[in-house]
Amino acid sequence: MIAGLKRVALAVVLIAALGAAGYYGWRWYDSSRVIQMTDNAYIRGEITGISSRVTGYAVEVLVDDNMPVKADQVLVRIDPRDFRMTVEKSQAALDQAKATLAQVGAQRELEKSKIVVAEASLRAAEAQAKNAEIVLKRATDLLQKGAGTQAAFDSGTAAAVQASSTVDQAEANLAYEREQLTVIDANEAVAKAQVDSAEAALLSAKFALGDTEVWAPIDGIVANRKTRVGEYVTAGTRMLAIVPIDNLWIEANYRETQIERMKVGDPVRIDVDTHPGKPLCGYVESIAPASGSEFALIPPDNATGNFTKIVRRFTVRIRFNASESNAILARPGMSVESAVAVSTPDDVSPTERGRRVGCSFDPDKDVVARPLTKLPEHPGLGRARPQGAAGTQVSPEPAR
Incomplete structure (x- = not known):
């Protein structure tokens, strides 16, 4: 009788143990389907290396x-002394180029006056030539009538020839002065180019001094x-180097078998090894388009030799929630463990899935714009200077 009771009790204990094992096994399997975890994750930030632009x-x-x-x-x-001297030399060269341009402008005005004088000389020569023709005609008529002398005729002929030559000389002088104006136009273009070059050299020298x-x-x-x-x-x-204290993210390397149902906007719990007991909350910001092995210096070639299948890992980028106050504890390079509450067939909301990993998550408030910052142009010297506002902002895809 006692032996029979012992066998019944043992059977009950075995059944209870199997039931408990089955229950907890199912709990583990179910949680592994809705929560994907990895400890291959690290905090990253845009560490900026600072270098000099001058020697x-x-x-x-x-x-x-x-x-x-x-x-x-x-x-x-x-040491700015050499660069200050370069700025002063460039300024002097610019002043000289501007003076040359002003000199060319003065030459233009002088040449215009010479052209006016040449035109007046031409008109006077033409008047003298016309008068000489009249005198020659009168002397010719008198000589034909016998009332004039050969000497008067010869003198009139010589005066007419001389007056015609004077007109030709005046016309040539006027054409010469007008061609000089064309030369001055070309010299002015050269002088303007020299001023532009000197201004560019001065600006470059000021850049170097500012640098x-x-x-x-x-x-x-x-x-x-x-x-x-x-x-x-x-x-x-x-x-x-300058290490940023904000705008940090996590790069978690998940196995390819873990990202099937992982989507942008899924809530994430982050446990930082440096601060145990202080979990941080975030969300999936993006998923790499290719596995890390594809970016290796020597990518694996599985078409030759013996093949051993290795599960690839994809980098999942995780951003801290906007309302996460403990984000100030994060530093680039820290090791973390991440748990992503992935999408489920029952289409549970991201807020509900956040509770599964112990995080409060509101996609409308916690998802921040992904900053892609660039330095704007400085209006003074044209140098890029940081300003308070960030650059281009690109919003991530909404949570699904």
Whole structure:
């Protein structure tokens, strides 16, 4: 009797254990279908390397590692003396070019006066030639009638020839002066081109002088400072880096078998290894169009040799919610674990799926515009300077 009871009790325990195992197994399988997790994830940010655009000695280094800086703050100053001299030389060259242009303008006015004089000389020569013709005609008539002398006729003929030559000379002189005006027009075009070239050289010199001040393009924290006071810096030398403190994201590398139902806008819980017990909330911002192996220096070639199937990983970009107050704890390079509440056949809303991973998620308030920032043109020297507002904003696709 006792043995029979023991066998019944053992059977009941086994059935209960199997039931519990089946229940929790189903719970695990069901959660693995609606929540996709990975620990192959890291916080990223646009770390900006700062370099000099000009060559010279660093006379001031105004920041050090781990110091916060603001956009447009001067970080390093290069010795500006040579560049100031270049600006002064360029200014003098511009003044000289403008003086040459003014001189050409004065020559134009003088040439116009010479043309007026030449036209007056031509009119006087034409009048004298006409008078000489009249005198010659009178002397010819008198000689034919026997009332005049041969000497008077010869004198009239010579005067007429001389007057005609004077007219030809006056016409040639007028044509010469008018051609000189054409030459002056060409010289004026050359002088204007020299002024434009001098202005461009001056602007370039001012650019170079302005570039002796190396400024921060973004807000952030200084890191990896390499430049020291007195060092000779060449153009393009990496001087330091600025690590952003906001606008960070997570790059989570999920297996290809995990992204079947993953979509842009799915809510995500982020556990940062540095801050255990302080989960952060976010959402899927984008999914890579190709696996990471496709961007490798030497992509795998599965058409040769023995084939071993390896599950590929796709990078999923995750952005923090706009209302996430603990986002200030994130730093680029930190390791995290991410859990994405993927879409389900029952078409549960993103807000409800956010609760499954312990996050409050409102797509209308938590999804932020994806910033694609560029430095606008500065109205003064034309140099790109950071301004308070971000550049082009591109909104992500809505949550599904």
